[in-house]
Amino acid sequence: MEFNQEEFNQFVLDNNIVGFFEKPITLKSGRKSNWYVNWRDVSNNAYLMNRLSNFVINFTKDLNLDPNCFYGVPEGATKLGSITQFRWAEMNGFLPPEKYPLPMGRGKPKDHGNPKDKYFVGAPEGGIIVLEDVTTTGGSLLTTLDSLSELEDAHVIATIGLTNRMEKRDDGRSVKEAIEERGIPYYHLSSGTVLLPKAYKKLKPGEIVRRSIEEEFKRYGVEKIVLEEL
Secondary structure, eight states: OOOOHHHHHHHHHHTTOEEEEEEEEEOTTSOEEEEEEOOHHHHTOHHHHHHHHHHHHHHHHHTTOOOSEEEEOTTTTHHHHHHHHHHHHHHTTTOSGGGOOOOOBOSSOOSSSOHHHHSBSSOOOEEEEEEEEEESSOHHHHHHHHHHTTOSSEEEEEEEEEEEOOBBOTTSOBHHHHHHTTTOOEEESOBHHHHHHHHHHHHOOOHHHHHHHHHHHHHHBSSOOOOOOO
16 A cells, blocks of 8 residues: 555544643753654554554555664654564565564663664664654654664664654754765654644644744744644
């Protein structure tokens, strides 16, 4: 099956992955924001994770990519990486048997040892697609790429985020620019600039939130955004 962008956006909205706060919260990136992207509830539901991995696999096929390995950024995309990798290997008949590892990253690296043991519980091998749930400034994704670069028998062929918040980093670059400067393609299944207007119309969080988010995008956004209720 082909990846259906409209269906995926609706999946995000139906599962309340995008939401709002009247008072801003501090994100993992250190920035304050009145909106959030949270894939945690989906990652704790087997049915939804099965659907999500289908979206990722169809997206990968549309890109004509053929990885040996899907690998999830610890710890936000660890489950997604493992489930997608198993299903990808299963779809390919698990053949040849040595082609498809089943890796997992450590949330906190060991202080010493071989990179295969220091960063991973079972290291990725061959051509890797790195999965991330949410990208804001791309810090976790870039750190993961650093750890993968220490492996001798692996190389990253692409990175894929479930949702790109579409914000510039403190150095003025977008996440896509920061990743692709390393010679690695970056793709995303959904973006804040598309999802936010839809979520705002659905949830109607109010004028204060609207103004705060529009100001946030003037400051950090890859592009400006306008939110309107129906």
